[in-house]
Amino acid sequence: MMTLNQNNKNGRVHGKVALVTGGAKGIGAASVRVLAAEGAQVLISDLDVETGQALAAEIGLAAAFFRHDVSSEDGWRQVIDHVRERYGRLDILVNNAGILIAGSIEETSLQAWQKVMRVNADSVFLGCREGIALMKDSGGSIINLSSVAALAGRDDYLAYSASKGAVAALSRSVAALCRRRKYRIRCNTLHPDGVLTDMTRGSLPTGVDPDRMTIDSDPMNRMCRPEDVAASVLFLASDEARAINGVELRIDSGQMVMSI
Template structure:
């Protein structure tokens, strides 16, 4: 029996990388998954690969009306939403001097405002199902400093998670944040960054970067009934990096 049997989930940024790992894990564990992403070709290919348990829908996470459409289509396909994984996000590696107002507002909309819109949009659906679980993907940069813009938004996700958890507990809706460290995704294993990542891994107590599946397993736990008493908390998966 799958750990998510009978659950209906929306996973943003699910077309590739860590998001695609979450999608595959959820389907394997019995969930019906709506893959929500702006990347149509990759998202549809993943849905085709996984069969009837997964569907793709295009989502611009910064648009509230688009979110409402995604929730409505998910209910139409599978029923009320039980799980939301706010995984979509972008990184930006510029100094504060190099960061324009346009840069800053873009990362704010994608990494922070989208999480608010996603949480708000699924509340009515989760109420129909007598509760649910929202998992917001932050970062270790939601705990310690890093690049301007990215760090700001990831700290905000951590705070929004706690505020939403307090407000939504009365409906049986749990809200938690996940804080990954360095994860082996296509973005960091490109030829021009391989050696730098290999060198950085020496400073991680675990001695290596994480596989996407190691993050997915934590997201799975928080989405399942196994974590029924966990809400408003941050869960770190960084190989001990922030413990130093």
């Protein structure tokens, strides 16, 4: 069993073990960096081996990489077994992996619908189920990445919106069960509304400058950066949030409260 990260003994998650899915890029990578910087030992889960290994090498002893297909039941059993064997415990689970496929109800194929559901929703179901089995004796924090699209209608991203709605509903059920069974496991969801990642850059119209769409450029803009979401991941992962369970935290720059 590996010795836990001894860096930053005053860190907000010092001595904790974290698993971050989709951890090689975007929100996942930003979360990996901040959790490691604040004292956690972090396992990066992703299908992108080259980028994931490079991130682990960049961080050093506080991080490791594991190739992981989040849509696979066997894949989840393998990664949780790896966490158990390598670290002996799991304190923080960040279900971040996801994909984005455009299409309305009239345009979305069953194949596309099922693909998005497998990656975005099935993976969170499997992660919570397998993660709880390892976490329930010592407790911990599960943080599931949903979206504002789960709370408001998006006609152009039907499958994505539905998958993120499933994540939110599932997370409420997990939070309720863990409380009822006194597992000391908290489960919360984060609901960003446009984050400047490679995935969202690819969905923008040709000729649009993504950097001009962020809140750095104009506070009326909706798009933030991965680090803004990672800051909320760190908070929910830390003992500072020990009384927060079943919450849906919007990271939308106030978009949902605007009436006009």
